[in-house]
Amino acid sequence: MNRRLFLKSSAVAMFGVGTAPAWLSRALYAADAPSARKKVLITVFQRGAVDGLNMVVPFGDKNYYSLRPTIAIPNTAVLDLDGFFGLHPSLAPLKPIYTSGHMAIVDAVGSPDPTRSHFDAQDYMESGTPGRKSTTDGWLNRTLAPVRENKSPVRAVGLGTALPRALRGRNEAVAISTVADFQVRDARGAETFESMYASTLDRTLNGAAKDTFDAVRLMKSIQKTPYVPAAGAKYPGSRFGRGMEQIARLIKSDIGLEVAFTDIGGWDTHVNQIAAQPTAGQLANLLGDFGNTLGAFYQDMGDRMSDIVIVTMSEFGRTARENGTRGTDHGHANAMFVMGGSVRGGKVYGEWPGLEREQLYEGRDLALTTDFRDVLGELVTRHLGNRDVTTIFPGYRPGKSLAIL
């Protein structure tokens, strides 16, 4: 029995003939027609401000080496992309994806707000409103079109125990640690709660509970078979690796996932960013996890990548010059990765502002030439088909198109 047939029959078993929710049967039928599959946007946040200049190395800019005498990645070690930029060697799994044209890089990109506070900068990037703190919802939530009926309970998923800022808002979004955890742990309790909430006259709770138990059943049906990544893909056992594996599983189950958010922390490398060699140490290890995970995901998804776009971001970059403790301090602009079947990859987008002293932002950081909302706005419009960019990013006027998609 193939997977889709299995899903369908187990759905019938779950809900009984004729009682499966319409959105589910729609999702299942859609699963038979590749063109009707949901487009998915996955956001990966590198919390703590990754050192963009050692992640996407401007080895063709001589100032890079004079600014970073100890921690620079030697040009012999970088994975050359175009003769000027190269990837950190720990990102080797991403190189073939870039070369095949399914991954693009945007450099000198980020939030225009000048703050160097992790807290404020992350908040601004997740709310999508730099400089404005009281925005209560997140940009990713605002990308969801309101759906009244038959909406999938797992349209929007955040990995982890708490719903991330970017996903909070009017549209339903769920935080899921693992697919297996999304349930009432006591079987008798689960059954009883369901009938209790189904028959309550409390309309608010009745409606919410119905969605909840639908989602629980879905998660259960997904778990009937252990998840085996395709094409021998191997996800790292890290928190980020396991998170992306959960997302892969949700996507392949065709249960209506539209947007997902996950994060990977530890990038705040003020001290000893490198070990004995610049290609080893804290940053190298983290990038290894980051690259291996994204590489495994790409491999696992195979042709499905045509429905998927992954975008990565970090709250700000780090100082162009290394500090006195073999690390870097809080900076300004950074680099973003965009991966997906429809991406016009194999290219580094954005204008390179240079690393001469007068070219640096406030004399110390990589200057910003592309607003992160230009990138996200384009993904939302061209990938998700939501043209209402001014609602998703209030107060923002889109700049010139990057044409990444």
Place this chain on the structure above:
Amino acid sequence: MRLALSAFLCAGLIVPLAGFGKLQNKARKPDNDAKLFQKKLSKDDQLRHALDRLTFGPRPGDFEAAKKLGLKKWLDRQLHPEKIKENPTLAARLQPLDSLRMTGAEIARNYPPQQLIRQVANGRLPMPEDPVLRAAVQRMVKRYNARKGTEEKDDKVEPARPLTDVLAPAEIRTLRNGKPDEKRELIASMPEDKLDDALIAMAPGIRQQLFNIVNEDTRRKILLLTTPQQLISYDLNTGKLYRAMFSNRQLEELMVDFWYNHFNVYLDKGADRYMVPAYEREAIRPHVLGNFREMLGATAHSPAMLFYLDNWQSVFVTPNPRAPRRNARGLNENYARELLELHTLGVEGGYTQKDIVEVARCFTGWTIRNLQQDGAFFYNDRVHDKGEKVVLGVTIPAGGNQSDGEKVLDILSTHASTARFVSRKLAMRFVADEPPAQLIDRMAATFTKSGGDIRQVMKTMLESKEFMSAGAVHSKVKTPFEMVVSAVRALDAQVEFVSTLAIQLNTLGQPLYRKQEPTGYSTANAEWVNSAALLARMNFALALAQNKIAGIKVDAEKFSYPQVSKATQAAIDNAMKDKTPTPALAAGLIIGSPEFQRR
């Protein structure tokens, strides 16, 4: 009065716990049905409603006690908490939580955040005197030096004295392989000095195993030896939960929760880690039923708020086109914006972007002295904008000083929009998501007439027909914090420690003191009923009743089952049918029921 499980399952005789009156069985109309706000309640229902709304949930016996006192008297006492004798248990429980009584500077010294370790390492700050603290700080300094490369890389910092010098071999064996009770006994038998030495000397793994079985003092020491800064969060969480659970001044505690949330500060933003305890204690708590202007002023002066909303960095720089300064800080509007939007006028309160800038100019120079060490309010006249400002049509003449900011606070606290905004927010917490407009009018009028006397505004609300109406009863979904505390209270649980409940609150979506945005947590029903949150509530309810949450002991057999709807009753009866009825499951199902999610 207690009912056995069998009686409950027979479903005949049920003693309504306060808050679960007959109204429960009727359909909830849309939450803002106007007619319901005119519908009166029976005397008993009024009392149940008051207990549901003005406390963190009734405990067994609360209804009877309040009835004996009479509703009017009960309300009056809650509005004057100083008239209520505080529960002695509470004082005893708060005693070990010493950071709650410290200034920011004392906390920084005793529970140094990471950024202070550097100063200790460089000898610019003294080592703490307490031996446990000193050991913790020494370890961190050593770790810091190792990272900096000034010391041999050494992940395992050797304890000052080996454990074998401190304890006898038999004692060490007990610590390693003993049963929890044996370990508990051993720890309890040690004099304090010996215990300190042993805790410092033992391996982290062994220490961690003691966490759940020792008393509060020792538990804090264990935490201290791991990460000193965590103590601040531990004390804050524990203190807030204990007060909500055990205080006799329930309304006052609800108001502290309300106003802290109104003037929200995020614990994990940098220096706020050690400024929040004093902020809640000094800027919020004394004013929760007092004067609004005074509370507004206290928050505006507090280093916690100045830091959280960046005003401490907001300065006036004389424009000098010939010598533009690099890295020059300038005007920061964050505090000004939130002051207008969230603290006073409300987003539709009738101000412009120009007003925000003018207000920000008035507050230039309101900063923090010695952020890293002392952290006190400081007005720096040198960076104050001396020009004329116009705020909401009122001219503040040039040449002013700190008084410019005070004038702004005067204008805002007496503005009609503030009276309405604050009244409406209180009514949304205490009456309904969409409180009747006429009620807001009356509350706002009281606010203005009384010069912002919060107690008077509360009195107007609590004595209104709208508050004591069918429209208000059970119209609110409990926040996770309210749900967790009300469950512990309803179950009359034995509470040993509550850090596990603080962790539950993270999962439930309401980590205490950790709302990032200055908006604070929403009290709107819709905010708290999404799928993941609902599942988390059900799991929490079952875990709590089945004694799976360390630190909290529930005797489900003694649980006084509240009356629930027929539907809920039927579902539970059905769960017990043909199976051995388990009191814990039944209690968990009640706590997780739709009825219990409302207040």
